[in-house]
Amino acid sequence: MRRRQFLGSLAAATALAATGCSSSTGTSSSGASTGAGGQTVKLVFRQFDPPTEIAGLTKVVDSWNAANPKIQVKLETLAGASDYAQQFSREANSGSGPDVVQLGFVNVKDLAKPKILLPVSDLAKKSQPETPVDKFLALDMNEFDNKTWALPWTVDTFAMAFNDDVMKASGRQVPTTWEDLRDSAAAISKGGKAAGFVFAAASSAGAGQWFALNYYMWSKGFALVKQDGKAWVPGASTDQLASAMDYFNSLFTSGATPKSFQTVEQFTDPQIVTGVATGTAAMALMPPQTLRQARGTSQKVMTAPVPDGLKDGSSHLGGRSLGINAATKNPEAAWEFVKYLNSAKAFESIPQYPAATTVLKAMEVPAGEEGYQKQLPHSRSFARYINGPVPVPTLQKLSCAAFGAVYSGQKTSAQSAKELVDALAVALKG
Amino acid sequence: MTLAAAPGRSARRRRAATPYVLLAPTVVMLTILFAVPAVYNVWLALHKVTPYDALGEGDYVGVANFESVLANPLTPLSARNTVVWLAFATVALRLVLGLGLAVLLQHSVLRRMRVLGVARTIVLLPWMVPPTVAVAAWKWLLDGRTGLVNKILLQTGAIPEGIPFFADLTWVWPSIVAVFVWRELPFVVISFMAGLQAISAEQYEAASIDGADGWRSFWHITLPNLRPIIAVIGLFITIGAFNNFIYVWLTTGGGPGTFTQVLATQLFTTAFVDNHLGGGAAIGLLMSGFMLVFAAVYLLTVLRRGDD
Numbered sequence: 001m002r003r004r005q006f007l008g009s010l011a012a013a014t015a016l017a018a019t020g021c022s023s024s025t026g027t028s029s030s031g032a033s034t035g036a037g038g039q040t041v042k043l044v045f046r047q048f049d050p051p052t053e054i055a056g057l058t059k060v061v062d063s064w065n066a067a068n069p070k071i072q073v074k075l076e077t078l079a080g081a082s083d084y085a086q087q088f089s090r091e092a093n094s095g096s097g098p099d100v101v102q103l104g105f106v107n108v109k110d111l112a113k114p115k116i117l118l119p120v121s122d123l124a125k126k127s128q129p130e131t132p133v134d135k136f137l138a139l140d141m142n143e144f145d146n147k148t149w150a151l152p153w154t155v156d157t158f159a160m161a162f163n164d165d166v167m168k169a170s171g172r173q174v175p176t177t178w179e180d181l182r183d184s185a186a187a188i189s190k191g192g193k194a195a196g197f198v199f200a201a202a203s204s205a206g207a208g209q210w211f212a213l214n215y216y217m218w219s220k221g222f223a224l225v226k227q228d229g230k231a232w233v234p235g236a237s238t239d240q241l242a243s244a245m246d247y248f249n250s251l252f253t254s255g256a257t258p259k260s261f262q263t264v265e266q267f268t269d270p271q272i273v274t275g276v277a278t279g280t281a282a283m284a285l286m287p288p289q290t291l292r293q294a295r296g297t298s299q300k301v302m303t304a305p306v307p308d309g310l311k312d313g314s315s316h317l318g319g320r321s322l323g324i325n326a327a328t329k330n331p332e333a334a335w336e337f338v339k340y341l342n343s344a345k346a347f348e349s350i351p352q353y354p355a356a357t358t359v360l361k362a363m364e365v366p367a368g369e370e371g372y373q374k375q376l377p378h379s380r381s382f383a384r385y386i387n388g389p390v391p392v393p394t395l396q397k398l399s400c401a402a403f404g405a406v407y408s409g410q411k412t413s414a415q416s417a418k419e420l421v422d423a424l425a426v427a428l429k430g
Numbered sequence: 431m432t433l434a435a436a437p438g439r440s441a442r443r444r445r446a447a448t449p450y451v452l453l454a455p456t457v458v459m460l461t462i463l464f465a466v467p468a469v470y471n472v473w474l475a476l477h478k479v480t481p482y483d484a485l486g487e488g489d490y491v492g493v494a495n496f497e498s499v500l501a502n503p504l505t506p507l508s509a510r511n512t513v514v515w516l517a518f519a520t521v522a523l524r525l526v527l528g529l530g531l532a533v534l535l536q537h538s539v540l541r542r543m544r545v546l547g548v549a550r551t552i553v554l555l556p557w558m559v560p561p562t563v564a565v566a567a568w569k570w571l572l573d574g575r576t577g578l579v580n581k582i583l584l585q586t587g588a589i590p591e592g593i594p595f596f597a598d599l600t601w602v603w604p605s606i607v608a609v610f611v612w613r614e615l616p617f618v619v620i621s622f623m624a625g626l627q628a629i630s631a632e633q634y635e636a637a638s639i640d641g642a643d644g645w646r647s648f649w650h651i652t653l654p655n656l657r658p659i660i661a662v663i664g665l666f667i668t669i670g671a672f673n674n675f676i677y678v679w680l681t682t683g684g685g686p687g688t689f690t691q692v693l694a695t696q697l698f699t700t701a702f703v704d705n706h707l708g709g710g711a712a713i714g715l716l717m718s719g720f721m722l723v724f725a726a727v728y729l730l731t732v733l734r735r736g737d738d
Contacts, residue, residue, distance in 0.1 A: 259574055263597045405686065
């Protein structure tokens with residue numbers, strides 16, 4: 001009898017472990033929430049921003065919990081995990097994981113394909129958010145198979161951050177074209193007090209130069225891949241790519257950018273952020289969160305649109321979405337919470353640009369961030385890449401390595417451009 | 431008689447089963463930790479799978495993953511870098527420097543100067559530093575603009591402008607090897623020190639009486655005695671270096687361009703950047719196969735020399 005009880009307990013414990021429940025905390029979505037019958041529903045919301053940047057979000061979640069005693073949300077932070085989407089997929093595939101998950105736009109399609117997200121378009125048919133779903137920015141990044149799989153939450157882009165003191169001392173205006181940027185930055189660098197323009201020019205797979213490369217290419221009318229009828233093909237000729245490589249290489253050869261930035265991987269690197277803030281660098285491309293770090297050091301950091309940034313589609317519209325785990329036992333409660341996070345009230349405390357257009361229009365732009373305000377209406381999402389068959393990180397890997405090969409002299413621009421076109425063609429074939 | 435024999439049979443059975451019962455936990459653990467992942471890896475290598483697919487999902491593609499790895503123009507460069515810089519340069523340097531430092535740390539002069547403990551601690555220090563911290567520190571030291579090394583070189587007039595060590599084709603591999611060897615050398619030193627302590631002092635005394643100088647003692651006593659340790663350590667660190675990912679990934683990410691790509695970084699980017707787990711698994715299997723052949727040839731050669 002005792003043995004049978006033991007085996008029974010063992011089986012129950014194994015089953016619990018297999019479903020990924022964490023009954024002790026009572027917070028895991030798929031198993032631990034109490035569900036129907038008037039009991040309290042417990043949801044887990046997982047986000048990946050650093051703990052230092054989520055004071056506003058924490059306040060919003062606390063407000064929700066205070067106002068909704070029947071739907072309690074636990075905020076879970078997975079900071080620093082670059083494979084958060086893959087981790088979520090592993091959990092969701094086994095029937096566990098958070099109920100609501102923050103996702104980069106680029107990840108939504110990967111999670112929609114295996115259907116481990118719940119289509120929010122189905123939930124919206126029953127109950128629309130404060131801003132109707134079709135009025136959200138970047139919806140194209142969240143759609144797959146005629147359904148919307150996650151609700152866009154925040155949007156951002158890169159603006160040209162500059163140190164106002166350095167620019168004034170140099171007597172130069174913030175450049176409006178890429179050629180102007182190189183010439184102004186080279187002149188500032190020659191002054192010897194500051195580097196003219198700095199960017200994360202490393203060759204690694206996730207290097208920050210990815211954004212600058214694309215902004216340049218898009219402003220010149222080409223992209224890495226494009227849809228040609230039903231087929232996807234390389235979106236640029238060898239000559240076009242070689243000219244882009246030559247341009248970025250000229251930033252180093254002209255002295256506009258110090259060569260040491262060829263080892264900098266992240267656009268959040270202190271050499272860039274602190275550099276612009278303290279005036280050892282004049283200009284850099286920054287998204288809003290990074291700019292706020294710089295402005296935390298010096299209010300002299302201002303923004304303007306990136307070169308050619310007022311041309312439609314010459315900069316990207318990035319951001320985060322909120323997805324609902326297909327394995328959640330409380331989809332309606334999760335949807336209510338997602339709707340709340342997209343409300344104007346929530347964005348009073350969340351220091352981000354909302355994807356809900358009605359909320360965005362009513363928002364007061366923080367000081368120093370005018371560049372984003374001017375540029376965002378002209379930004380376009382990475383859907384031009386995401387809808388294709390090659391993962392965006394692969395495009396980033398191939399292009400950063402190809403451009404880096406030219407900076408270092410490993411290859412000529414013609415050789416590297418040809419290899420990039422060939423690699424894109426191979427990747428497109430799958 | 432039947433009644434009397436039954437307990438005896440039972441006891442014999444229990445005795446016979448005892449080794450199996452005792453071995454069972456180990457077998458189960460080995461199966462879970464080694465056999466299952468190995469078999470799963472083979473399965474992955476034969477399928478088209480992304481990290482987002484559920485366990486067991488994927489399209490069977492036969493040997494297509496192996497073909498695409500071998501057809502990838504990056505593979506020969508990665509393989510050459512892996513063998514030349516990781517599996518040869520870092521291993522040769524560690525063996526030579528490790529032996530030299532071990533001999534130095536055993537020397538009586540250090541003991542007489544009462545600095546033996548300090549010297550050993552200094553040599554072991556890098557091993558106590560986590561690799562990520564070591565790489566971060568070296569990246570700071572070797573930074574082209576703000577790095578200490580460049581500042582010293584510039585101030586002494588040795589160079590006209592800062593060298594971005596991890597982005598310069600001439601310097602990038604020596605820099606990675608320097609970080610690798612600095613962090614991983616202590617393991618080799620400790621192993622050789624243990625080997626040196628096992629050599630009896632009488633051998634050196636006898637050699638000294640026969641008129642052998644320090645170099646001849648080293649060549650005819652130290653090295654032959656250390657040969658088994660050199661063989662084993664050599665194999666261990668070669669396998670470790672061949673499979674190493676962290677030093678290249680954290681210092682250069684495979685750049686500048688693709689100049690420092692190695693098989694481990696190619697495996698990682700194929701599996702987790704390109705979302706092609708099958709391709710990554712194929713690279714892993716090819717690497718394991720190569721190391722298996724290397725280990726077999728190496729051990730056979732070493733054992734044969736030992737027999738001679």
